[in-house]
Amino acid sequence: MHLPTAILEKRRIQRIIFSVRPTSHSIQDIYFLMEKVYEMGAHCFSLPTARHLESFKALRESTQDDTLIGFGHIEAERGISLTGKPLSRFESKVLSTIARNIVPSELVKKLFPAYSFDEVLTQKEIDRMMFDPSRFHQSLSLFPPQEVPFLLIGGKYGDWLLGLGRSDLLKEMVSETRGKGFIPIFSGQWATFVLPKAKPLEMAAYAIPINKRKSLFDLTQACNIIKKFDKPVISLDPLAGGAPSGETEEAFSFLFNELKIHSAIAEVNSEEELHSLFKGLGKIPSLIPFHKT
Helix, strand or coil, X not given: CCCCEEEECCEEEECXXXXXXXXXXXXXXXXXXXXXXHHCCCCEEEECCHHHHHHHHHHHHHHCCCCCEEEEEEEHHXXXXXXXXXXXHHHHHHHHHHHHHCCCHHHHHXXXXXXXXXXXXXXXXXXXXXXXXXXHHHHHCCCCCCCCCEEEEECHHHHHHHHCCXXXXXXXXXXHHHHCCCEEEEECCCHHHHHHHHCCCCCCEEEEECCCCCCCCCHXXXXXXXXXXXXXXXXXXXXXXXXXXXXXXXXXXXXXXXXXXXXXXXXXXXXXXXXXXXXXXXXXXXXCCXXXX
16 A cells, blocks of 8 residues: 655655554564565554664665664653653652642542652752763664654653753753754653643654543643644554544544644554554545645
8 A cells, every 4th residue: 555655854754654563572573563564565663662673674674675764762761860860760759740730630540540649859859850961872872863764752751851841851852863863753642731832842743642542631622732733743653542433544534634643653563453554544535745744
């Protein structure tokens, strides 16, 4: 199947980017499913782990196809330290602070059932968070810019840094990423919260979940924000349990025709899911590149 394309910062990409997630997560199974996706006509792959990156490199080598494009992932925590230690060492305090100050009270236990939310960060600690170029460059060094030109930066820590008022740290990551020849894409969890706050960042696009389960804090509000957002939006895992009606065709029609998103990162767990996804995509008359590109 010929997948539609769009331009993102002068690079042509397919509007469906595939993230293969076989049950075993072994390199062999990742490569097998990635190869099947490629045989169906896909050239763009999300690479959330080192195993995905290794499988992607192997696929490029075996196919000798230099049109294959990778989308790497870097958790924002990789670029931050507090008192000389990785920010992940303070995750409990960070999360407690976010839960108290950002997340609606009725959603706290649902989102973070395993946390007690005791000690929180002081403002002095928040102010002392620093960009850690050494650790960040170590993460960047894993990705070859020619094969993996796009990097999704953020994850849960992207949302949390914005919630703590430290978007300046994300700006430093963007600067370093572009300086190394990569194209940064913001990756977040909570559309209604992060899109307005992350917009000033010099990102090529903004990747967020858009479905009933993950489009926090409110799907209707998230959709309204996306429709008015004047920068490219990428849907993360659009078929995750909350896709409109649960059907591939309707889900992607909703995303591309109604919300007019730029592209989508679709997760597939098996060859059967892959064929089902392509069948649904084949029923959508057109996925014309949207003017936001």
